[in-house]
Amino acid sequence: MSVAIFGATSRIARAVALRWAEDGHAVWIGARDVAEAERIAADVRVKTGVNAVAGAFDAVDMDAHPALVADIEAAVGPLDCAVLAFGDMGELDEDHTDFAAARRVIDVNFTGAASLCEAIATGMAERGAGTLIGVGSVAGDRGRQSNYVYGSAKGAFALYLQGLRNRLFKRGVHVMTVKLGFVDTRMTWGLKTRIPVATPEQAADAIHAAAKRKVDTLYYPPFWRAIMGVIKTIPERAFKRLSL
Ligand SMILES: NC(=O)c1ccc[n+]([C@@H]2O[C@H](COP(=O)([O-])OP(=O)(O)OC[C@H]3O[C@@H](n4cnc5c(N)ncnc54)[C@H](OP(=O)(O)O)[C@@H]3O)[C@@H](O)[C@H]2O)c1
Structure with missing residues (x-):
């Protein structure tokens, strides 16, 4: 059994790698920072x-994804599970004034994620087994002025995963969409909110448990499903006047 973790320098991803390793999976740890990936693999x-192997991974190097997946499977065996944990929220002002920055956010969170899913899904579908987990965000559930470039990319990724799940279900492959609310990581550093913030370990436990139960869409923390349920029902003519 083997799992690949992409975007492994995320604290959520590190905790996820340990959960699967504790189950006895060989682990491939992929990150842009290969030295840090090595340290994470050594820790695992x-x-x-278990056998833990580190390697270089860049979400936007899409042409390299098919060969990378072949290399990963040569190192740790055919993938039973893949977790796409990477993401880039970008900088709001930069996204609005510089489309190159916005495009990077779209490419990391959507185009690059979809490219990697395609490369992984082919082998899983041929073998008729596997679990593909895409980490998205509740920000993808409704466009808001505060982060709509990131939100639209995560929303597109969620739709993509929905279609992929629909296609691969008949091939024995499970696709899980994770919609995270606030988790205490680099991404939320300095965030001031009254809404409870989960730890990366709690998020990893929830992802691991939900994958075992073959959940289709996981909201974590779970109360975000209700929050986004309400936010999605606000009529557009009222929503556009809000400052969310
Ligand atoms: N924390 C939250 O509250 C929250 C909420 C909703 C969704 N999420 C999602 O949760 C996931 C994990 O994020 P996090 O909270 O743990 O934040 P994080 O610490 O910033 O982790 C983001 C990860 O994405 C990687 N990454 C960024 N651009 C990449 C690229 N071009 N190629 C490969 N890897 C790239 C980063 O690698 P480097 O170390 O090289 O930068 C890092 O490992 C992301 O998908 C994020 O969108 C988080």
């Missing part, structure tokens, strides 16, 4: 005793 090996 020491804590769990």
Whole structure:
């Protein structure tokens, strides 16, 4: 059994890698920072005793994704599971004044994620087994002035995963969409909110448990499903006047 974790320097991703390793999976740890990926792989090996291999991964290097997946499977075996944990929220002002910055956010969160899913899904579909997990965001549930470039990319990724799940279900492959609310990571550093913030370990536990139950769409923390349910029902003529 083997799992690949993409975007492994995320604290959520590190905790996810440990959960699957504790189940006995060989783990491939992919990140832009290969030295840090090596340190994470060493930590996984020491804590769990499984085979953990580190490698370079860049979401926007899409032409390289098919060969990368072949290399990963040569190193740790055919993938039973893949977790796409990477994401880039961008900078609001930059996204609005510089489309190159906005495009990077779209490419990391959607185009690059879809490219990697395609590369992984082919093998899983041929083998008739596997679990593909895409980490998205509640920000993808409704466009808001505060982060709509990131939100639209996450929303597009959620729609993509929905279609992929529909296609691969008949091929024995499970596709899970994770919609995270606030989790205490680099991404939320300095965030001031009265809404409870989950730890990366809690998020990883929830992702791991939901994957075992073959959940289709996981909201975590779970109360975000209700929050977004309400936000989605606000009529557009009122919503556009809000400052969300
Ligand atoms: N924290 C939250 O409240 C929250 C809420 C909703 C959704 N999420 C989602 O949760 C996931 C994990 O994020 P996080 O909260 O743990 O934040 P994070 O610490 O900023 O992690 C983001 C990860 O994405 C990687 N990444 C960014 N651009 C990349 C690229 N071009 N190629 C490969 N990897 C790239 C980063 O790698 P580097 O170390 O190289 O930068 C890092 O490993 C993301 O998908 C994020 O959108 C988080």
